[in-house]
Amino acid sequence: MPKIVDRDAYRQELIIKAVDIFAEHGLNGLGMRGIAEALGVSKSALYHYFPSKEELFSACTEFILQPKSLYGVSDQSEIPENKEQAINSLISTLDNRFQGEMVVLLDYVKNRDYKDVANDTLLRMADRNFQLELSKVVGESNAHQAYALLIGGLMLRLLNGKQTRIDEIASWIVALSSNN
16 A cells, blocks of 8 residues: 655655755755755655755745744744743744854855845845844834844854853843834
């Protein structure tokens, strides 16, 4: 009797695992053969679900930009409603993968001109999703500044060996909400 596979669930499983592979190896570190090996699947199986590396990367990006992924909560859990808890959850989740995300981001924009970067669909989606989530904490008028504090704070934390505390970065962002 043939094995019954839930194609959508299996595709989602591949996406979740591929996120970590991209974070570890960068966007250009592995081709589809290497990604398939790291996933433990055949190259033809991977191509069955994702016709190209670009489509796999796009699916991974869309997955990590979903609100529950941004906050690191399972499908069964809720995003914290308390502003301070929500921002701490967001920062902690991003902090766990920030170095890998920066490697992927730099690979993604490498050798592209600023106009191409400015018009990139995935980068615009990331900007939009982060600013939408941050606007829930600080208001729409302060979301752009909060986004800069988020990325800048995480970069500072990366570069100073995590001496900058997550709650400190959160306090910078939450302080913007008092400006509303």
